[in-house]
Amino acid sequence: MKVTTNLEDIIESGLSGSTIFKQQKVLSPDHIPSRLPHREEKIKELSLAFRELTTNMGSTSVRVVVSGPTGTGKTVTTKSFGEALKKRLNERGLRLEYIHANCHSQRTLYLLTMEIASHLKLPIPVRGLSSQEAFKIIHDYLVKRNIHLILTLDEFDYLINTSSYEDIYFLVRLYDELSSASRHISYIFIMRDEQNLYTLDRSIRDHILRNVIRLEPYKSNELKDILMDRVNEAFYPNVVPDETVEYISNLYGHDKGGSGNARLAIEALEVAGKIAEARNSPLVLIEHVKEANSRINVEAGEILDEIPLLDLHLLIMLKALINLHNRLKVDSVPIGKLEKEYAELCAELGEEPRRHTQIYEYVRRMKLMGILETQQSGKGMRGRTTLISLSVPITQDFEDLITKNLRMKLDNREEPV
Numbered sequence: 001m002k003v004t005t006n007l008e009d010i011i012e013s014g015l016s017g018s019t020i021f022k023q024q025k026v027l028s029p030d031h032i033p034s035r036l037p038h039r040e041e042k043i044k045e046l047s048l049a050f051r052e053l054t055t056n057m058g059s060t061s062v063r064v065v066v067s068g069p070t071g072t073g074k075t076v077t078t079k080s081f082g083e084a085l086k087k088r089l090n091e092r093g094l095r096l097e098y099i100h101a102n103c104h105s106q107r108t109l110y111l112l113t114m115e116i117a118s119h120l121k122l123p124i125p126v127r128g129l130s131s132q133e134a135f136k137i138i139h140d141y142l143v144k145r146n147i148h149l150i151l152t153l154d155e156f157d158y159l160i161n162t163s164s165y166e167d168i169y170f171l172v173r174l175y176d177e178l179s180s181a182s183r184h185i186s187y188i189f190i191m192r193d194e195q196n197l198y199t200l201d202r203s204i205r206d207h208i209l210r211n212v213i214r215l216e217p218y219k220s221n222e223l224k225d226i227l228m229d230r231v232n233e234a235f236y237p238n239v240v241p242d243e244t245v246e247y248i249s250n251l252y253g254h255d256k257g258g259s260g261n262a263r264l265a266i267e268a269l270e271v272a273g274k275i276a277e278a279r280n281s282p283l284v285l286i287e288h289v290k291e292a293n294s295r296i297n298v299e300a301g302e303i304l305d306e307i308p309l310l311d312l313h314l315l316i317m318l319k320a321l322i323n324l325h326n327r328l329k330v331d332s333v334p335i336g337k338l339e340k341e342y343a344e345l346c347a348e349l350g351e352e353p354r355r356h357t358q359i360y361e362y363v364r365r366m367k368l369m370g371i372l373e374t375q376q377s378g379k380g381m382r383g384r385t386t387l388i389s390l391s392v393p394i395t396q397d398f399e400d401l402i403t404k405n406l407r408m409k410l411d412n413r414e415e416p417v
């Protein structure tokens with residue numbers, strides 16, 4: 001009988017209102033906050049890029065690339081900008097539509113076209129039309145109604161890899177393809193790495209790369225401002241001490257060796273809140289964040305599981321990257337330097353180094369596996385080069401794991417006949 005009562009008590013306390021969260025939904029990744037600390041300047045840059053629309057609507061088509069690593073606010077910044085611009089221009093009597101399409105879900109021109117048609121509530125015959133013909137119908141509709149559409153292609157990197165050259169060419173060089181004198185579609189291309197554009201033909205690339213707005217990983221003081229807003233909205237007053245927010249900001253702040261990813265920082269805050277609640281703690285403490293962090297970082301665990309499956313030369317490359325990291329005390333290294341270090345290590349190990357193109361292929365493969373991250377070098381370096389870094393922190397354990405697997409692969413290599 002007593003057991004039942006206890007169970008009922010537990011369930012009752014679970015069902016009754018939270019003592020920690022006032023409004024947990026503002027911590028969800030889809031929530032669009034009313035303020036975007038440290039992205040005001042980027043929104044200004046977007047406004048400047050689209051300024052011509054206000055004076056020349058109907059005869060101009062703007063293209064902007066918004067790029068940056070994951071969790072730097074690319075989606076939330078463009079969405080907020082698009083919706084605010086729409087509101088502003090509509091108030092001035094100009095007809096603007098904003099569509100934010102995700103190329104992961106809409107991975108072909110056909111699916112994209114259907115998404116736009118559904119947003120505009122425009123019935124399009126499903127059969128008998130090619131995607132390009134359907135797209136032209138949409139354009140005619142926009143011309144007739146004098147509507148300008150800003151189409152944001154989120155995760156455009158993905159479309160590049162999945163769509164045909166013809167479809168991408170058509171989308172990007174729309175106004176070379178359409179015989180329309182008036183221009184009713186502008187684009188925002190969202191990419192993690194604009195270097196992926198270099199896999200495209202120059203005629204397409206040059207059309208896209210005119211205006212690039214780059215979002216950098218967040219520093220710890222920036223994350224602190226972002227988190228404070230969420231704390232005020234999502235939690236009851238005084239439940240999250242300042243030192244907890246500070247701890248998360250330092251953990252994820254790029255200047256403190258973290259990824260600078262706001263999504264992970266917000267997730268850590270939410271998971272820590274849930275842990276505090278489950279432990280009946282009136283406060284969200286640093287120990288709850290630590291526990292939350294180990295739960296969130298299963299991703300890193302999955303990466304570690306891949307290491308024993310890697311081929312010998314991929315392991316040599318990783319070892320070369322670790323050596324450079326230890327020697328130069330930097331997180332990312334130019335690909336040329338990595339290649340040189342790799343060749344030297346191969347010589348030491350009695351292995352024939354792979355050719356240049358193969359090295360690029362290795363990097364691409366490990367990037368797809370989530371082991372490596374690449375970035376285009378910015379100002380301050382001669383020429384442009386690809387910078388390579390590891391996606392997981394280089395700890396002694398990680399180094400030992402690579403060395404152990406490398407040794408095993410070396411021991412098992414076939415003797416030359």
Ligand SMILES: Nc1ncnc2c1ncn2[C@@H]1O[C@H](COP(=O)(O)OP(=O)(O)OP(=O)(O)O)[C@@H](O)[C@H]1O
Pocket residue numbers: 028029030031032033035036037038039068069070071072073074075076077192226262263266
């Ligand atoms: N400046 C900011 N102010 C408030 N919240 C932010 C800010 N930047 C990012 N966020 C929040 O961080 C999370 C991740 O942002 P977002 O999805 O826009 O990043 P992203 O760069 O598009 O990431 P990905 O490349 O992984 O898609 C979201 O919950 C978003 O609301």
